[in-house]
Amino acid sequence: DADVTQTPRNRITKTGKRIMLECSQTKGHDRMYWYRQDPGLGLRLIYYSFDVKDINKGEISDGYSVSRQAQAKFSLSLESAIPNQTALYFCATSGPGTSGSYEQYFGPGTRLTVT
């Protein structure tokens, strides 16, 4: 089974709708992240959480909110979806590696289309 899972994998929604993307991990990591990927821009950080009571904004948090329901679960919400939020969304987790480098492990992604 995958260490980081995301649901749904694909979603088409209409402008103005509220949508939630969910992420679960079995790696036992404290740190979780949400990114969006757009062609030619790499991945950009939306929100991150270093433990259940810690939520932080990333580079592009406007229009998004998150909830850390448990150590293993981190969900991303679009309160009122707009077409420029059409993107590929990735969840990631990290914990101390063998050299303390905190490399991140990514889920398979959720492709979101807002019409």
Added chain:
Amino acid sequence: AQSVTQLDSHVSVSEGTPVLLRCNYSSSYSPSLFWYVQHPNKGLQLLLKYTSAATLVKGINGFEAEFKKSETSFHLTKPSAHMSDAAEYFCVVSYDYKLSFGAGTTVTVRA
């Protein structure tokens, strides 16, 4: 602030020939650097990481990267490309336990 610049948006190579993907970084302190690969319709997979232990880093699938502080570079190489190497590659710098991604380099492998 930390950032990375991937110098090529697209690289095309013939199967069996060397691959070079170029990355320059900007960091105010000794960075952790990573290369990730993304195959079509897949998530991101860690290829290799630099964390100051050794300047030449070996990764999976025959890839390696060399950290050159004087040039602020972390270029990724592979001696002989395989068709399965066709993918998008991201150079990444770590700061405050967050990652900053380059824009990506798409690799095409010709038969």
